[in-house]
Amino acid sequence: MATIKDVAARAGVSLGTASRVLSGSSQTSPDSRSRVLAAAAELGYIANGPARSLRRSRTDVLGLLVSDIRNPFFSELAHAAEQEARHHGYTMLLANANEDAEQADAYLRTFASQRIDGLLFSPQGTVSPQLAATLASGLPLVFLNRTIEGVDAPLYGTDNAEGVGHVLAWLRQRGHRDVAFIGGPDTISTGAERRAAYLAGREKHGISTDDRLLDAGDFLASGAAEAMCRVIDRGVPFTAVFGANGLTTLGAVRALRERLGAEQAARIEVVSFDDLDWFEFASPPISAVRNDASSIGRLGVRGLVDLLAGRGAPGRRIATSFVDRSRRGVQ
Amino acid sequence: MATIKDVAARAGVSLGTASRVLSGSSQTSPDSRSRVLAAAAELGYIANGPARSLRRSRTDVLGLLVSDIRNPFFSELAHAAEQEARHHGYTMLLANANEDAEQADAYLRTFASQRIDGLLFSPQGTVSPQLAATLASGLPLVFLNRTIEGVDAPLYGTDNAEGVGHVLAWLRQRGHRDVAFIGGPDTISTGAERRAAYLAGREKHGISTDDRLLDAGDFLASGAAEAMCRVIDRGVPFTAVFGANGLTTLGAVRALRERLGAEQAARIEVVSFDDLDWFEFASPPISAVRNDASSIGRLGVRGLVDLLAGRGAPGRRIATSFVDRSRRGVQ
Missing domain, CATH: 3.40.50.2300 (Response regulator)
Known part of the structure; x- marks a missing residue:
């Protein structure tokens, strides 16, 4: 199986550049990016995510758990959040609670076991046992548009x-x-x-x-x-x-x-x-x-990125228009 | 940190039952399910997904890559596919290509590195280098509603x-x-x-x-x-x-x-x-x-589950109404 060294050699770039491109970092030139991706595809290189995340203890994946993906507000928000996450070098995986607290809990459990780096969450209403466990685990979390009273996490939502x-x-x-x-x-x-x-x-x-x-x-x-x-x-x-x-x-x-x-x-x-x-x-x-679903999604991702970098994230109410x-x- | 043995003891069930509940298997009684989940939450138990998947070489996660999550057809399809996946004991992670082949490639790469068990895919049109790599890796794949000529994967789509x-x-x-x-x-x-x-x-x-x-x-x-x-x-x-x-x-x-x-x-x-x-x-x-977006989503998941079980999946055209x-x- 091809290694990242093989990919770097084939693309004619340094190991560090190949690594940055393949981990989704935005700090790479378009030219080296396209050469590395082409070489990776030619060689059938597949990054070993789980093994890599055990070593690095991060996955560069954010989770987004929305209330109802069929609600155009949330599909617009998810789209904007995902674009912003990619801009910061993260992949965004989406899950849909369908306005159902039990289903939300099942996804919180999946995200925890997949070891996402952080979570964006539009909650169903109350603190479930699984949400309590997620909060206790210290996973960085921001609320999108909906909050839960008494939970200490920043909210990015409509005014x-x-x-x-x-x-x-x-x-x-x-x-x-x-x-x-x-x-x-x-x-x-x-x-x-x-x-x-x-x-x-x-x-x-x-x-x-x-x-x-x-x-x-x-x-x-x-x-x-x-x-x-x-x-x-x-x-x-x-x-x-x-x-x-x-x-x-x-x-x-x-x-x-x-x-x-x-x-x-x-x-x-x-x-x-x-x-x-x-x-x-x-x-x-x-x-x-x-x-403004797009701004809520974008600002929420920026808030989560700030939390991941150890900075504060105060949350924000986003203005509406009529x-x-x-x-x-x-x- | 709590182990699965601690959870089983606290819940008063066997280790096998606790394991089945926590891996999302549907072959558990509602009673033992709720006891195990409550015990896991109380103890702050988090399954170690990456470590577990290296051992078992499966993740019980399916990927769904749709063309445009803001298109109501795809949000309805995603919703139905996810319900069906949960019914079969799988979690479904969603990604959105936004009708953009390059973005689709980035998500194919993420899914490969996260080691999903199988992929449901509505492609953008042609075989990209990353799709070729995905196909070469042997990842079980079904197409949803859109297909690519010359690719040998079953299609579940509208007639x-x-x-x-x-x-x-x-x-x-x-x-x-x-x-x-x-x-x-x-x-x-x-x-x-x-x-x-x-x-x-x-x-x-x-x-x-x-x-x-x-x-x-x-x-x-x-x-x-x-x-x-x-x-x-x-x-x-x-x-x-x-x-x-x-x-x-x-x-x-x-x-x-x-x-x-x-x-x-x-x-x-x-x-x-x-x-x-x-x-x-x-x-x-x-x-x-x-x-019939719901049927396409549901039948696509069943086809993928058949592939994962080593059975054939012939694909199917789903009738419309007017x-x-x-x-x-x-x-």
Whole structure:
């Protein structure tokens, strides 16, 4: 089997250069990089990861455990985090908890046994036994977008209070008083923070405080549709709906159209936390808080790289923007 | 540091049971599973993956390298594949090529050095040096949805010819003669197969054979929008658009609305390969080939598990269905 020395000789570079290229370091020239990779491929060289990591006690692999890879927010975040990790010489392996705490635990265990160098994590809500073990092991960890109270790890996430502030200001400007709010689980920090910001601000913005207009789903389309139906069934009229994340808004719009018909549903304005591809095509178009998933992913990786280098990582709330599509609407 | 013997003693189970639970085997009772996991968490036990894999020469980890995790088809496929892998006692690590052959190569290298047991792969198009090295290493591999000509590995993927057949029949039934076709890259097997099936069938279905109505993007929204604009600029009128994957349709619809305005764009019927969440909300609603991403993911994992067990895996084309939303449309 070819060794790294064979690769360096074939490529005509030093052993150190070959090693840097093959370990994914960014401190190599494009020319030596392409020669080393070509030589490695020609010789069928395969780095022995497990043996190497026992010697060096690092793997240059980061783990990213997201809540739901089918949620466009998380797939965008994962994409950006992975690009940033590669920029710093790390490979990023992804795992998907599917909003399921038990599945998250199984992946925490896998990542621990694969000896990743650090973990980026969007948690499901509480400290599970496996998360406690992961924290106790001293694995460097940052939270992405969701945090767990009492756990001492930096959070890189959306500024939820600011985002909800955009929505409240828009609702007032559009003259909505009766607004249905479809939230997410209170056990997830983003669900709790968005709901708290909405409740704290609604009266000041001239919005009804009738709690029959409030309900919550599971941050997935199906649970949100059920929550929307419960609000409709309570019979309190409303002129606008606020969905607390993208898939919640999808479920709410589906329920409105199924229960009220497309024509009557089109008289209700919808506003969303998270901006999705299709909001511009809806009737009327859906205005939305644009959650900066890319920045969250990138800054989270930089924070983890700082922790790995022994520097501090303070965490950060990332600002949102608001996309007002109402002027192009039918109202 | 706690050993597996300590965990077994604390949990009150045999060493074999503790080992099976901690290696993720499905052949354990729920009761012993929960006791072993609780004991492992209490004792801070962490399996030594790299050391273990050198001894056993397997890791119980499968790799899944998808083309673009932001494409809902692949995030759905990844989700289903991961559930199926867990069912068979494997952990699935995901990597995202972002439709970039060089990035795909970097992940093939990482997976090789991490010593995964097998690979599920949606390739970018051609045999790269790193893919050649991966194939030469004998790593069990199945292709998901996309294949590379001349590579001897089973393919689990959509029946593209059958799916395009649905679209052609629908176009004829709706009376469309002038149809714009926005395809994907011919270097990707799905792009080539869908285009070939469309070209072979269009005349028989009464569809114009004017090649100025054909163009192709990159299977992402931006490239498809540019292709749609090129067709518009050629000035040949059309009454329908066929987008060759979900993101292609998104880009085409965006371009139609930007170039023609929402009102005139709504007079053009759109049909898509891949069904997306929002197609029911579009004006008019978009009919689509439903690509069974979940079955492709699940059957691909079963094929890989068969290869790992030394059994044959013949590959399989998975049937599509067609969602006709035209009756609810405005026409």
